[in-house]
Amino acid sequence: MMISMQNKNIYITIISVAVLLAVWEAASLAAGSSQLLPDPFSTLKATVSLFCRKGFLSIVGTTILRGLAGFAIAAAAGILLGIAGGMKKGLDPFFKPWVVVIRSTPVVAIVLLAIIWLDENSVPVFIGILTMFPIIYLNIVKGIRSVDLKT
Numbered sequence: 001m002m003i004s005m006q007n008k009n010i011y012i013t014i015i016s017v018a019v020l021l022a023v024w025e026a027a028s029l030a031a032g033s034s035q036l037l038p039d040p041f042s043t044l045k046a047t048v049s050l051f052c053r054k055g056f057l058s059i060v061g062t063t064i065l066r067g068l069a070g071f072a073i074a075a076a077a078g079i080l081l082g083i084a085g086g087m088k089k090g091l092d093p094f095f096k097p098w099v100v101v102i103r104s105t106p107v108v109a110i111v112l113l114a115i116i117w118l119d120e121n122s123v124p125v126f127i128g129i130l131t132m133f134p135i136i137y138l139n140i141v142k143g144i145r146s147v148d149l150k151t
Helices: 005-031 040-052 056-087 091-104 107-117 123-145
Strands: none
Touching: 005 040, 040 056, 056 091, 056 123, 091 123, 107 123
16 A cells, blocks of 8 residues: 555654754753753743733734734835835935844844833834845845836
């Protein structure tokens, strides 16, 4: 009996997860401190505990909505400025340094600064904008410039 490719991939994935968990457990034991690197079971137990807390899912949902608001703002700005930058050759060189700076700054640094500068409700919106805007802007500019005007 032949094993289908889909079943083979499922087995490979299961083995990969098992190896990952074994390496994690070994690293946790080698670290010798659950504060430094907790084991997988303790992490799962803490995760389940979080999900069982009253209000946790509401907080997660609110954070997701804030992230989506950031994405919506980034999409609107990226599409509008991307169209302008793609159609007017002089605008893209103006926007390019801003996009390069945003893209080249590590997200962790931006998150830390956002936590310091902004209130906790604005951080997910700000991060959503800064992480998504450059991608949307650059793809819109590239898309507009790749349109064949002869047809």
